[in-house]
Amino acid sequence: MxxxxxxxxxxxxxxxxxxxxxxxxxxxxxxxxxxxxxxxxxxxxxxxxxxxxxxxxxxxxxxxxxxxxxxxxxxxxxxxxxxxxxxxxxxxxxxxxxxxxxxxxxxxxxxxxxxxxxxxxxxxxxxxxxxxxxxxxxxxxxxxxxxxxxxxxxxxxxxxxxxMLEMENQQQKMCIEKQRALAESVEELEEVRLDDTRHERTTKIGTLASWPVRQMLTTFLRDNQDVFAWSHEDMPRIDPSVMVHKLNVSPSFPPIRQKKQVFAQERDKAISKEVRKLLEAGFIREVYYPDWLANVVMVKKANGNWQMCIDCTDLNKACPKDSYLLPRIDTLVDSTARH
The missing domain is CATH 2.40.70.10 (Acid Proteases)
Incomplete structure (x- = not known):
């Protein structure tokens, strides 16, 4: 040549x-x-x-x-x-x-x-x-x-x-667990009520501070309790003009419809309850073109309540640049501290 x-x-x-x-x-x-x-x-x-x-x-x-x-x-x-x-x-x-x-x-x-x-x-x-x-x-x-x-x-x-993300996530989990084992509480926590008419609205503050400081802190938290989210209704949706999240779905992946699963009676009741709360809060709505379906996953928490999540295995494959670090996405609001 x-x-x-x-x-x-x-x-x-x-x-x-x-x-x-x-x-x-x-x-x-x-x-x-x-x-x-x-x-x-x-x-x-x-x-x-x-x-x-x-x-x-x-x-x-x-x-x-x-x-x-x-x-x-x-x-x-x-x-x-x-x-x-x-x-x-x-x-x-x-x-x-x-x-x-x-x-x-x-x-x-x-x-x-x-x-x-x-x-x-x-x-x-x-x-x-x-x-x-x-x-x-x-x-x-x-x-x-x-x-x-x-x-x-x-x-x-x-x-x-x-x-690589999954490897880093596993190492981070190990590091967090190790820190939890070594960490010790430096002070006792005191539960304070932020609304006298709603007994469930409480939070905790440290007891090492002096009584006047704790009283000032409690007053401050009560005056600004509107920043806390106690339920789904307390978290209004964000205007799309401010921020919009879109899935970068690869066009090479066709829509996937998972086979419908049948849940036990206890889990079925928990699913109906959570879906009803999300519907009333306006977080979700019913659609009539289900080309892409994913079954929910029920996980029992330490307090005995059920937590409803979504299996995102197929979604992770179709959105490699929008990958989630966890195999399931939490769709619920558990507590004010988490959100």
């Missing part, structure tokens, strides 16, 4: 075809590393060390004795020092024949959980003489026979993003 010296690398609007816009997705590609086709490889221009995660290293069935010891730590994504198990040099192939490039790449093997299998960094891209475009989700590089291309996988990028 004819060789092309110094090909010009550029990006056209046609290179952005088949992408869902607007997007801020990461550049996630698939490469041949060693003898394996490896997916979920993150391209990161910001750092200098290529990363191969240990679970991926194990699946490649590479003998650990091939690792070269290294003592140089690097800064991880969570701003903590990470010490690699070692370094290994592997052959990596990118692009389609004949616009293809093969290079030897050195990876640091890291023993930690991550959504990606590997990370490509600046030295590798420089050795390719590669140009990246996060808008087009594409890498272009010079070869002997023209410009080679490597397209990013937008669906894989969004799945990795959701997986």
């Amino acid at each position: 004819p060789r092309i010296d110094n090909p010009v690398i550029g990006f056209l609007e046609d290179d952005a075809r088949r992408l869902h816009y607007p997007h801020d997705d990461a550049l996630v590609v698939s490469l041949q590393i060693g003898d394996y086709n490896m997916h979920r490889v993150l391209v990161d221009n910001g750092n200098s060390a290529g990363i191969l995660y240990y679970p991926t290293f194990q699946q490649m069935r590479i003998d650990r004795e091939r690792l070269t010891p290294t003592n140089a730590p690097f800064m991880g994504f969570r701003r903590t020092k990470v010490f690699p198990l070692g370094a290994i040099t592997l052959s990596m192939k990118a692009g389609d024949y004949p616009q293809q490039i093969t290079k030897e790449v050195t990876f640091l093997v890291v023993d930690c959980s991550f959504a990606y299998n590997a990370i490509l960094r600046r030295p590798t891209l420089n050795s390719w003489k590669a140009v990246t475009s996060t808008y087009h989700l594409m890498i272009k590089f010079s070869t002997k026979y023209g410009v080679g291309e490597l397209r990013g996988n937008q669906i894989a990028a969004r799945k990795c993003y959701i997986a």
